[in-house]
Amino acid sequence: MARFIRSVRDARGLDAVLVWLALGYLGVFSAFPLVYNIVISLQTVDLFSLASFERPFVGLQNYRDVLGDPVAGTVLWNTIQFVVLSVVFQLAIGFGLALFFQQDFPGATYLRGLFLAGWIMPALVVGAVWSWILAGDFGVLNYVLRSLGITDRNIFWLSDPNVSLYSVIIANIWLGIPFNMILLSVGLAAIPRDVYEAAELDGAGAWQRFFTITLPLMRAPLGAVISLGIIFTLQQFDLFAALTQGGPSNASNVAQYWSWQLSFQTYQISYGSVVSVLMIVFVVAVAAVYTRSTRHEQSY
């Protein structure tokens, strides 16, 4: 015992204890639910069997039920649209702003930092504000679009099944811009100035410099931001809760919201965990690719 205490105070034992404290916590509250999730997805779990440990084992039947549900196709297509459109626009706008704020003018760093105000706000409040901006009758966005002559009728962003998904995407792009911009700014700042100066001396124009220097050298940060964008977009739940609740009739429903609805609104808990298992596998795969690529980059 005394030896153990001494090793904790003085030697390698300390690092082990410190790391295991945190890993133990994550093991109990993250890793265990992760594994338990798979168990639930193979059983019949509803409100009646929730409290008991002896639940009927049904094998892959839940997976067949969920994937055979006609809603699954809609949700999958919505999720793909949600992720792709969100990531593409967050990246494009974020990259544009990062390039702009890279230029030398007074207050550039401070003004750039202000964008993070959007990121720090609770996403549910952001959703509340956007649902007011997007409101059909009195929303300010409809007013702006009509004044600009883009549309002549009010668009019912949240209740029209043709556009409700896009209204959540718009809000999500807004939320994601700051993070993309800040991370890409870090990447841009790491490109040595003299590379540009040399290219300029050789007579390369602004576009040429962008495509032959900036883009190739930004490949790693862009890859990181795209993977992180996919991960964060798949974490987005609050905006759906605040804006459309997946409606009308699943027109704007995505996997992570559907999973929650199955578990907590219709209490088909095993179905909810099926969706959850499938999505977690995907998210972890993206994260593993991302982590490996950053590692690779460090080593060279």
Added chain:
Amino acid sequence: MTKAAMRKYALLALAILFVALYLFPLYWMYVTALKSGSEIFRFPPTFWPETLHFNVADVWVRLRMDRFLTNSLIIAAGTTTIIVAVGTGCAYALARVRSIWMDVAMFTTLMMQVLPSSLMITPIFVSFNHVGLLDYPRLAVVLAQAAKLLPLYIVLCRTAFMQVPRELEEAGLVDGNSRLGAFLQIAIPLARNGILVTAVLVFLLSFGEYVYSRSLIGERALQPATVGLQSFMGPNTSDWSGVMTYSAIYVTPILFIFVLLQRRIVSGLTAGALK
């Protein structure tokens, strides 16, 4: 004025325009909160309130904001306490020791960071139900939220510890300090700023937590401000004045802290995020 200086001011003007466009939703929230009930529903809308209308006190009392915000504070404080207690040492060890096991630990931590709350809530709900944690719903939220943000805290704090020169600790060891002593009395004080900013970040993010609270806390009196706000909005809200005032009261302290610490939060995030 020289041409270069003119260019700088033109860029500055453009930058301010971008910031203003981006932050318009925030502006709109505050302006709506200050408008009278009838002015809100005018079309075309007014971009500056004709008559200033303060209904902060009314909304605060009518929507029971004191209760909701207290619960949010309890959840945020509890989460931050657990994370700082459990995560600081781990971040330190990960910053100091280079070995294959530490790499594995780091990789595991990074993987735990990406698990979406809305997908983790189903197994968490079922297992918390087994052990009776749902009888203490706010504690349940704190435990789950701490697991969600612990990896982020470890990653960001690790960068803070990496900036503390190892030599200072070694000097402490030569002077007869134990390693535990060197960690507590040398490393932590020197990495103080990074730890504090990360803790504030964790606090702010937990102050706006929604998924776990919505799913684990059934009793109205124990729900935090996010769940409260959602329940007032409903599908057919017309009380936009109330909702926007509520939102404004809720986010103003968050924005205030953010503006105070903006520079540090940005640099902490950028240092940790890409490594």
